[in-house]
């Protein structure tokens with residue numbers, strides 16, 4: 057007899073889970089090795105793409121950890137270039153944050169580094185290098201990290217959807233991942249869309265079941281406007297891993313690079329296809345399909361409530377405001393050294409390509425440990441920017457363009473000319489990056505860091 061858990065494991069993503077141990081007293085309980093290496097992977101069936109990978113494959117291993125418990129990952133660098141791993145959205149110790157020079161020396165070819173930290177929050181997270189990011193992320197080094205709730209939350213089924221576009225020709229060879237004209241605008245979109253490395257895959261889900269769909273935007277550039285189109289209602293349960301205060305019905309959800317959303321849905325009791333779309337105006341482009349199958353398993357058919365993560369309470373009455381202006385600065389694009397990527401994008405008039413350089417500039421702001429801060433994020437460009445802060449989860453308070461029900465996140469998508477206020481308690485000491493997650497924007501200047509002391 058197949059148990060419900062086995063069913064979930066077998067069918068959730070079709071991926072084998074990497075080795076880990078549930079043994080109570082072995083420390084840490086979650087122990088992985090990730091080898092950064094070049095490997096041929098098959099993205100277009102019948103072709104071989106010379107990718108950069110974790111453990112020689114795409115998708116990269118899905119790492120699972122448990123809230124409040126240590127996670128250890130040994131990174132072995134078999135690439136011909138330095139790398140690191142950043143744990144996107146995890147409130148960890150600064151030394152484990154994976155930003156070259158800012159939080160650790162880059163891991164050189166042939167070297168290894170052990171990341172060892174506790175995940176205080178449950179939810180859907182991900183990991184990627186913070187080094188030569190256009191290439192390393194663009195060629196495949198992106199993976200999902202799931203932190204299970206401390207007290208198990210029971211869905212009937214779970215699906216993980218890792219969205220990534222590729223820049224490939226028909227033979228599976230890489231096309232340029234970036235060009236200056238696009239880098240200075242919305243970024244260079246890929247030409248081949250995949251979900252978990254497959255084009256428009258179909259996943260079976262039990263009929264009349266409560267399904268958790270964890271959607272992770274692993275792409276360097278693309279913003280998805282996720283929708284379901286048909287009558288079937290999906291609930292938005294969590295954003296960037298953090299459960300929303302009150303689940304609400306999905307209309308469309310703008311998922312920028314780096315962002316995640318957890319949806320909950322009760323599948324129809326009859327056999328039916330549920331299509332997840334990327335909606336552009338009136339047009340719906342299929343991302344992937346869930347297909348209900350009759351299940352003999354005992355299903356709850358009820359979407360459980362996700363417990364809130366343990367964030368410090370905001371003290372808005374005494375909060376100090378810091379302003380950040382995101383801007384395009386053409387005048388910076390004439391830097392002499394033609395080997396360097398040009399700087400077009402700035403935060404408060406500064407452009408930085410830190411991750412490539414040992415030289416660390418001044419922080420964008422210095423925050424006092426334990427105080428609440430409001431960040432006013434002001435996008436004065438004609439392009440959208442998903443702005444990500446490391447090491448903290450913030451509350452999105454309001455926007456000059458739309459009504460916001462405050463919610464927690466680690467990345468906020470700023471629309472054209474949008475000004476958004478976020479707030480958080482600076483309770484994690486260290487130097488934490490603040491940057492755009494459109495990777496070409498980041499690598500051409502839209503990045504900086506704040507210092508919490």
Ligand code: C2O
Nearest residue numbers: 142144314444489
């Ligand atoms: Cu996904 Cu600096 O982050």
Ligand code: CU
Nearest residue numbers: 441492494497
């Ligand atoms: Cu940007």
